[in-house]
Amino acid sequence: MSAASSPDLLAVYATTVAPELARTLDLGGYRWKSVATAAEAAEHEPPEGWAGMVVDATADSVTAWAFIRSFRKSSSASASTRLLVLISGAQISDLELRDELFDDFCLLPVHPAELEARVRHLLWRTGAEPQADLVEYRELMLNVATYQASIAGRPLDLTYMEYELLKFLSQNPGKVFTREVLLNRVWGYEYYGGARTVDVHVRRLRAKLGEEYASMIETVRSVGYRFGQTRWS
Structure with a gap:
């Protein structure tokens, strides 16, 4: 499959792609292509749409937001592409009244690990991330690789131990565990x-x-906890 037609291809818009961004994407194993205009993004867009898009707005925010608007209008696939905007702290106000144009933002400078985590989250929501590490139970979904969880499509903001407890219980539905065992x-x-x-x-x-x-x-009285009542089993 050619790069231009790959459905897992990530688009990156930047005046010049920063070495730190390129290195983070490469080390993360992401396939990506740099685009300079909305027309170029539309030209190289896979039939299924870009897996996601990273827009660096730090150098020229006016042109970057104009690019995003044009991209969003360029095709039906573009409208559903999840988009991460990279901005500086001084550009926070640029996000106001633009909620429909982007899905997440990241303040630069940023640690490579956080940036990579943001990209993983972006692609996880699209389904472009590998699905082998998912734990699913009815409406609940946990991504073991990224430590993300959602219920009925709604992301859950969990601490590490909350996530670990929910993962353990959901992997053992119907079983009763005492507090000591947990x-x-x-x-x-x-x-x-x-x-x-x-x-x-x-x-x-x-x-x-x-x-x-x-x-x-x-809650199982005098015993402990069990994941899944009759209505969920």
Whole structure:
């Protein structure tokens, strides 16, 4: 398959692609192509649309936003392409009233690890990231590789341990675990915190899942917790 027709191709718009950005994308294993105009982006756009787009607006924000507007109008595929804008701290105000033009933004300078994480998140939402590391249970989806989670398409903002607890429970639906077992299996045998730690994290998880899905984590009286009630199984 040629680069021009590959559905996993990432477009990068910049006056000059910064070496740090190019290095981050290359080390992350992303296939990308630099484009200088909306016409060039449309010309090289794969039939399925770009997997995502990174726009560096730090050098010339006026031209960059004009490019984004033109790109969004260039084709039906372009309208659904998720877009990450790179800006400086002084350009924060440029984001106002432009929510429909971009999906995420990143302030430069940025650590390469954070930039790579932003790109992974961008592509994860499009389905362009590999699907082998997904844990799925009904409306719940967890990406093991990127530590991202969503419920019914809504991203969940979880701490590391909240994510680990939810992952463990969702990988073992229907099984009842005592608080002590959960402490050992999720926190590790070297962890000496009390059982209340589990209760606190379960409460936070339920709050973040929302009222409709909080009951996915069921309390088994005098025993512990189980993932999945009858209505979810």
